[in-house]
Amino acid sequence: MTADIKSLERAALVKALQMVANGDRSALQDVYRRTSAKLFGVCLRIFPEREEAEDTLQDVYLLIWQKAGQYDPMRASPITWLVTIARNCAIDRMRARGKRVMTPIEDVPELADEREDALTCLIETENEHRIVECLGILDGGDQKLIRTAFFEGATYADLATRAAAPLGTIKSRIRRALLKLRECLA
Amino acid sequence: MTEDEDILAAEYALGLLDPTEMGLVTARVAEDAAFRARVDWWRDQLCPLVTEAETSPSADVWRRIDRALPQNDNNRRSLQRWRATAISAMAVAASLVAVVILKPLPVTPQPHVMLATLQGTGGATATVAYEATSGQLTILPGTIDTKGHDAELWIIPSDGTPRSLGVVDVNHPTHPSVPTSRRSFIQAGASFAISLEPKGGSPTGLPTGPVVSSGKLTTT
Numbered sequence: 328m329t330a331d332i333k334s335l336e337r338a339a340l341v342k343a344l345q346m347v348a349n350g351d352r353s354a355l356q357d358v359y360r361r362t363s364a365k366l367f368g369v370c371l372r373i374f375p376e377r378e379e380a381e382d383t384l385q386d387v388y389l390l391i392w393q394k395a396g397q398y399d400p401m402r403a404s405p406i407t408w409l410v411t412i413a414r415n416c417a418i419d420r421m422r423a424r425g426k427r428v429m430t431p432i433e434d435v436p437e438l439a440d441e442r443e444d445a446l447t448c449l450i451e452t453e454n455e456h457r458i459v460e461c462l463g464i465l466d467g468g469d470q471k472l473i474r475t476a477f478f479e480g481a482t483y484a485d486l487a488t489r490a491a492a493p494l495g496t497i498k499s500r501i502r503r504a505l506l507k508l509r510e511c512l513a
Numbered sequence: 514m515t516e517d518e519d520i521l522a523a524e525y526a527l528g529l530l531d532p533t534e535m536g537l538v539t540a541r542v543a544e545d546a547a548f549r550a551r552v553d554w555w556r557d558q559l560c561p562l563v564t565e566a567e568t569s570p571s572a573d574v575w576r577r578i579d580r581a582l583p584q585n586d587n588n589r590r591s592l593q594r595w596r597a598t599a600i601s602a603m604a605v606a607a608s609l610v611a612v613v614i615l616k617p618l619p620v621t622p623q624p625h626v627m628l629a630t631l632q633g634t635g636g637a638t639a640t641v642a643y644e645a646t647s648g649q650l651t652i653l654p655g656t657i658d659t660k661g662h663d664a665e666l667w668i669i670p671s672d673g674t675p676r677s678l679g680v681v682d683v684n685h686p687t688h689p690s691v692p693t694s695r696r697s698f699i700q701a702g703a704s705f706a707i708s709l710e711p712k713g714g715s716p717t718g719l720p721t722g723p724v725v726s727s728g729k730l731t732t733t
Contacts, residue, residue: 352582359575367574368566381574388578397717403553407560418528422672458561476527477559478566483529505523506516512558 336361340405341398348396355392362406363388366413372478373417383420387413418480432471432490461511469504472497514551522551526559532673533702539673540706540724629705633657633726639683639707641666643699643730648691650678657683657725662709667720669706669727670698680714681707701732 340361346354366387370380390412398408462470472490475481483501487494514522524530525538542549631639638655650666657664664683667675676698678691691699706727708720715721 352579355582356575356579359578363574364567364569365563367570368563368568371568372566377571381570384570384574385577385581389581392582394717397721402549404557404560407553407557410560410563411556414528458558473527474562476529477562480528482531483524484531486529501524501529502520505520508558509519509523 337404337406340409341400344391344395344398344405344408347392348398355388355395358391358409359388362409365406366409369410369413369478370417373414373421373480383417384413386420387416390416414480421480432468432475432486457512461508464511465504465507469500472501473504473508476501514547518548519551522548523555526552526555532671534673536669536673536675536704537727539675540669540720540727543708543720544723544725627699627701627730627732629728629730631705631707631726631728633707633724639726641705641728641730643691645696645699648693648696650687650689650691652681652687652689654681654683654686657707659683659709659725662722663712663714664707664725665710665714665720667706667708668695668698668703670700670703675706675720677715677718678705680710699730701730704729 340358343354343357343361347358363384367380367384370383370387371377374380374383391409394412398405402408403411462473465473468490472486475486475489479485481489483494483498486501487497490497521538525535525542528535530538542552627643627645629641629643631641639657640653640655642651642653643649644651652666663680666678666681668678669675676695678695679689681687681689704727706720706724708715708724709722710720711722
């Protein structure tokens with residue numbers, strides 16, 4: 328049942344992206360309706376000020392409008408492709424402004440487990456369970472490092488500064504964590 | 514795919530690497546399908562995390578996007594036609610430049626000349642020299658099989674973003690002049706790369722085809 332919803336959603340997004348590639352504005356609106364909350368979440372983690380995050384989101388969908396023809400359904404799921412565009416767009420924008428989020432790692436909030444819509448999310452993406460479960464086997468500090476890299480576009484160097492730890496230590500911690508994740512996700 | 518390579522794919526997917534490493538791995542992603550598949554796998558695995566951050570934007574954002582789009586589909590199509598015409602015109606111009614500006618090559622590089630030896634897996638090689646005062650490149654192509662595509666030259670500075678230096682002639686030495694806006698990117702430590710692109714060059718402003726040759730610039 329969840330797999331059916333997921334594959335229908337995926338097929339609908341693939342179709343909408345193909346229509347966007349042909350210049351169909353209403354298809355872009357459809358993509359926006361289905362994905363804007365997710366992509367806005369990505370922008371908001373990099374630009375906590377709502378106004379700036381919304382400007383970024385606008386750029387993201389204009390990029391999607393231009394690049395939809397490059398989406399290859401054989402390579403990645405449509406939502407992965409859209410999230411990659413949003414992350415890259417937001418990270419490029421942050422770097423172009425010479426901005427870096429520098430909140431110390433210990434101050435990065437923990438994941439709120441008790442979210443009302445957690446169940447909806449699980450239905451939407453059955454896979455989510457997997458990555459969250461696998462992150463769960465990591466040590467709390469390592470989890471935060473990986474989440475911060477994913478959400479804030481932080482590089483090894485940024486993470487070392489934010490964790491006030493030597494670069495080499497951070498690299499080997501994250502590499503070990505990635506190996507564990509790889510084993511768990513495989 | 515070794516464990517180390519797979520971790521490199523994860524590091525790339527997460528964006529952990531510094532700009533120089535990112536640029537090099539971007540070239541690898543473009544030419545190595547097995548590696549690219551691992552990057553895609555990691556992205557797919559990590560993607561569901563975004564549901565943790567899901568937030569609805571204000572209704573106004575869609576209206577702004579809608580206003581910023583071209584007026585109607587016909588406009589978009591004519592824009593594409595215009596682009597296609599402009600790109601083929603540029604290709605013609607580039608080939609004219611290649612034909613007209615053939616000059617004897619300097620025998621001894623001057624001290625202010627930077628050099629890069631470009632190497633690729635298929636033995637594709639080229640030597641590129643850059644003379645900073647005049648902003649001129651000298652491209653000595655080696656053996657590059659373009660498989661019927663155009664070869665486009667890129668400069669990848671320390672920020673890791675490739676900037677196009679145009680389509681290059683792979684059969685003859687050429688002396689293209691670098692546009693003023695691109696000159697500051699050509700510095701020791703930056704890399705040149707050649708990618709295979711559709712006729713007329715990459716339509717996106719970034720490499721879209723495989724990188725067949727790359728090499729770092731050094732001062733002579």
